[in-house]
Amino acid sequence: GAGVSQSPRYKVAKRGQDVALRCDPISGHVSLFWYQQALGQGPEFLTYFQNEAQLDKSGLPSDRFFAERPEGSVSTLKIQRTQQEDSAVYLCASAPSGRTDTQYFGPGTRLTVL
């Protein structure tokens, strides 16, 4: 079946612009995660949803970052007033249910802030 999809795959923004990154998880997956991967580094946890509830947002770098999953399926990561340090690959992952299931990753969105 279809895996996790993300759009856009590439995004270039001027500093100060707002961006929205979309994640379509695997159908029926309850858990959804966002990670940030800087160049040459491993992914770092940003936030976790179980259905529509955001249970953990401790990894969001600042209050410019906001994530939502209003109907418990598609999720959007929004970054306001982008800065150069926000340049990274943003990865979305989903899992069937529960906290210990294997996470399935999407291809990522590469954000470049000029």
Next chain:
Amino acid sequence: GDSVTQMEGPVTLSEEAFLTINCTYTATGYPSLFWYVQYPGEGLQLLLKATKADDKGSNKGFEATYRKETTSFHLEKGSVQVSDSAVYFCALRDDYKLSFGAGTTVTVRA
């Protein structure tokens, strides 16, 4: 907090050579351990995992054993192929949150 340290790359090997990528972890409890792989142009894929001490994860000829006494989870493959060229990430799971190492780039030459 919990963290993972893995061998720095890049690593370049000839086909049929033996591959080892070292990974050690720091954790307060007994996390599950994972190796993920990222092939060129593709997303992260789970390669193998182990959920408790002395468990051995294996897949596609790769193996790793969860060693509590040395807090390690080294990845090994006896005979690599060109198609194994990728970036390999060691990770641990603390509850639902994955913590990754920095990744090791492996290039296999024919």
